[in-house]
Amino acid sequence: MLINYKRLFLALVILFLTSSCMRSEVIADISLGKVLPRKSFVKVETIYRATSCKETKEETKEETKEETKEETKEETKEETKEENQTNIQCDYHFLTTTSSGSIIKAYKDKSYILTTGHSCSSKNIRYRPDEQATIDVEIHVFDVRGGKHLTKIIAINEDKDMCMLQVPTFVEEAVKIGYVTPKKGDKIYNLAAPVGVFQKDTVVILEGRYTGPFWGFAMYTVPAIGGSSGSPLFDDNGRLVGIIHSVHRRFHHLSFAPKHQEILNFIEENTSTFD
Helix, strand or coil: CHHHHHHHHHHHHHHHHHHHHHHHHHHHHHHHHHHCCHHHEEEEEEEEEEEEEEEEEEEEEEEEEEEEEECCEEEEEEEEEEEEEEEEEEEEEEEEEEEEEEEEEECCCCEEEEECHHHCCCCCCCCCCCCCCEEEEEEEEEECCCCEEECEEEEEECCCCEEEEEECCCCCCCCEECCCCCCCCCEEEEEECHHHCCECCECEEEEEEEEEEECCEEEECCCCCCCCCCCEEECCCCEEEEECCEECCCCCCCEEECCHHHHHHHHHHCCCCCC
């Protein structure tokens, strides 16, 4: 009888521990969904238009009739005039890229979105029809509710690869800023649109660790690929501590971001209510 009680007690202990672990995992998942600011995430679409214009000359012939009268004699003379007309012919080439971003500051009439510098600049576009071609940049953002908004470029820091956009037609709660630099080994969460994967009410959630400084950047073990550029990085409290701007070419689980303080400085310098 004593043995049976021991077995029953052991079974109850195992059941309690198992139930506790399962309950903790469920609570952690639910809490994570509430902590990460999904509504503040946007997919960024950049349209580059390259305009290449050339002058073309066309020879045109114009016939005119002149009449001369001398007493009773009429003569009609035809003259041919050749003129060179200069025309301008323009060709247009379009390129569209996608990346990620997040609302960093929000006011009553506008929002500021942080993304990467190469998402806003045309300097990294390798294809150009010719050396004289001009490239115009138009950027839209897509929010988690399904809206599309035209943006205005406020500032680009090409050295640190950051860009600040302003959106007057989209006002949503901004992310919370983390003012404490992550420690090596800290758990990090990422909201992103890798390879453009994003749709209404669906945002990709990834995770990894802060590894430390490397190559002058902050390095994370968060998977990334094209489209992840500009995607925000959060700590356990859902506070923004970084944005991915690049990834290791040979190992996509190593991603890089500007240093934490560099991001804070850029935000402070380019989110004014007077813009």
